[in-house]
Amino acid sequence: MAAPDKPHGRVWHWLDARVGLAEVEKLAKKKQVPVHRHTVWYYFGGMTLFLFTVQVATGILLLFYYRPSAEEAYESVQFLMAEVEFGWLIRSIHAWSANLMIFTLFVHLFSVLLLKAYRQPREITWVSGIGLMALALGFGFTGYLLPWNELAFFATKVGTEITGAVPVAGSFLRRLLRGGDEVTGATLTRFYGIHVAVLPALTMGLLGLHLFLVQRHGMGVPPGVERRQAAPRTMPFVPNFLLRDLVGWLSALAILAALAAYFPTELGKKADPFAPAPIGIKPEWYFMFMFKALKYLPSDILGIEGEIVGVVGFGLGGLFLLLVPFLDRRAARGQPGRVFTWIGIGLILFIVVLTYLGYTEVATR
Amino acid sequence: MADQALAAEPTRRGFINWFLGTTAGAFLLAVLYPVARYLVPPPAGESASGTVTLPIKPDEVKPNSGQIFKFGNRPGILVRTPAGELRAFSAVCTHLNCTVQYRPDLSHIWCACHNGHFDLNGKNIAGPPPRPLEPLVVNTRGAQIVVAKGA
Numbered sequence: 301m302a303a304p305d306k307p308h309g310r311v312w313h314w315l316d317a318r319v320g321l322a323e324v325e326k327l328a329k330k331k332q333v334p335v336h337r338h339t340v341w342y343y344f345g346g347m348t349l350f351l352f353t354v355q356v357a358t359g360i361l362l363l364f365y366y367r368p369s370a371e372e373a374y375e376s377v378q379f380l381m382a383e384v385e386f387g388w389l390i391r392s393i394h395a396w397s398a399n400l401m402i403f404t405l406f407v408h409l410f411s412v413l414l415l416k417a418y419r420q421p422r423e424i425t426w427v428s429g430i431g432l433m434a435l436a437l438g439f440g441f442t443g444y445l446l447p448w449n450e451l452a453f454f455a456t457k458v459g460t461e462i463t464g465a466v467p468v469a470g471s472f473l474r475r476l477l478r479g480g481d482e483v484t485g486a487t488l489t490r491f492y493g494i495h496v497a498v499l500p501a502l503t504m505g506l507l508g509l510h511l512f513l514v515q516r517h518g519m520g521v522p523p524g525v526e527r528r529q530a531a532p533r534t535m536p537f538v539p540n541f542l543l544r545d546l547v548g549w550l551s552a553l554a555i556l557a558a559l560a561a562y563f564p565t566e567l568g569k570k571a572d573p574f575a576p577a578p579i580g581i582k583p584e585w586y587f588m589f590m591f592k593a594l595k596y597l598p599s600d601i602l603g604i605e606g607e608i609v610g611v612v613g614f615g616l617g618g619l620f621l622l623l624v625p626f627l628d629r630r631a632a633r634g635q636p637g638r639v640f641t642w643i644g645i646g647l648i649l650f651i652v653v654l655t656y657l658g659y660t661e662v663a664t665r
Numbered sequence: 666m667a668d669q670a671l672a673a674e675p676t677r678r679g680f681i682n683w684f685l686g687t688t689a690g691a692f693l694l695a696v697l698y699p700v701a702r703y704l705v706p707p708p709a710g711e712s713a714s715g716t717v718t719l720p721i722k723p724d725e726v727k728p729n730s731g732q733i734f735k736f737g738n739r740p741g742i743l744v745r746t747p748a749g750e751l752r753a754f755s756a757v758c759t760h761l762n763c764t765v766q767y768r769p770d771l772s773h774i775w776c777a778c779h780n781g782h783f784d785l786n787g788k789n790i791a792g793p794p795p796r797p798l799e800p801l802v803v804n805t806r807g808a809q810i811v812v813a814k815g816a
């Protein structure tokens with residue numbers, strides 16, 4: 301028997317007999333976090349998870365006032381912002397936290413990519429992670445429309461129109477997404493259902509799998525570090541790493557509160573399907589690079605519409621990303637290889653540069 | 666040999682497996698098919714008529730200006746050219762569906778979404794739109810403007 305470091309109370313024993321606390325405790329004590337010069341990157345997964353819980357909590361709160369119809373959605377959000385006490389705060393936190401979460405998700409994804417933490421046996425962890433990324437983008441896209449303001453309306457029109465460029469199934473998908481041929485109140489209720497029921501359910505399943513696998517395999521050590529260190533240094537997850545994690549979460553919360561308080565989310569004008577598109581409409585920042593890339597494509601590439609080429613290109617890009625653990629054979633064997641590192645860096649540069657260009661261009665000419 | 670003996674004999678187990686498999690498959694189909702059909706929205710029915718009388722009088726549209734009107738369930742744009750002629754187009758941008766507007770400073774039609782430009786014949790002259798705007802037919806009957814789908 302291991303040395304009992306702390307005598308447990310009666311409540312603990314009562315619970316242990318029923319839910320098995322001792323096993324949880326053993327698991328928690330066993331978990332070790334590798335320590336090396338890349339350890340910082342380990343914090344971003346947990347931070348994303350923290351921001352996700354913020355999203356769930358504030359999302360549920362928003363449901364109490366929100367009304368999902370074209371006639372009432374805008375007004376209900378307006379009411380929430382103006383009349384309900386702290387309504388502006390809850391909504392702003394929901395909106396800002398969504399943005400921060402996508403940001404930490406990108407950081408998490410690219411750190412995993414560059415540190416090659418997708419190597420076996422973590423292929424499924426990577427695949428479920430990419431799935432979660434897709435779900436997060438889906439949350440962003442469907443949530444954007446819900447306040448039913450002008451910007452969101454036209455952004456959704458453009459966004460759903462892009463699905464129309466998918467070969468063969470395009471116009472069917474567009475109709476399925478819009479709940480009809482146009483963006484209307486039917487689209488709003490559809491997005492609402494997807495945003496508050498479908499995506500959360502899928503996320504719960506996939507997130508459970510992802511976290512279980514992370515728990516099972518522990519943190520991945522970059523191949524370079526692995527080769528250099530005979531006996532890797534580690535620190536216990538509980539409490540050393542967890543406490544550091546908490547500091548990260550508190551910082552995220554502080555940033556969130558500051559952003560929400562100083563830059564509360566605006567509502568803008570109510571959507572009017574019979575008004576011209578407003579000047580300078582932009583998608584959410586995390587779609588900007590795709591939006592901008594599509595814009596750069598000429599309207600005709602070798603007889604195929606530019607949009608179609610772009611959409612297919614992004615689809616293939618996503619598929620490639622999904623399959624990285626299976627394509628990177630060298631990393632799987634633990635051999636040094638630069639190709640996928642350069643691909644990762646190229647991807648980051650592509651996103652950063654196009655996002656920058658998207659925000660600095662002049663909307664009118 | 667043992668395999669052959671197994672394969673040759675249509676056992677009760679084999680039958681039950683086949684039966685259960687088919688039943689499970691049929692059940693799944695019976696559930697999934699209606700759900701899939703349910704998710705596809707029913708057709709909305711084309712907007713009733715191809716002709717719309719606008720709630721605007723002809724002299725309310727100044728030269729070098731344009732405005733949006735409802736053409737069924739889609740927006741249309743009515744333009745009076747600097748020369749004084751009335752023209753109408755579908756206001757749905759041929760690029761990604763945004764609603765276009767008239768830019769008096771450029772004297773042509775413009776889409777704010779991705780900076781698409783159309784001339785006064787609806788022809789796409791700059792930016793990403795791949796096709797001209799769909800033209801509509803304008804008739805003035807006394808103090809009324811009637812817009813119809815082009816032939």
Ligand code: FES
Nearest residue numbers: 758760761776781
């Ligand atoms: S939708 Fe009009 S230019 Fe893109």
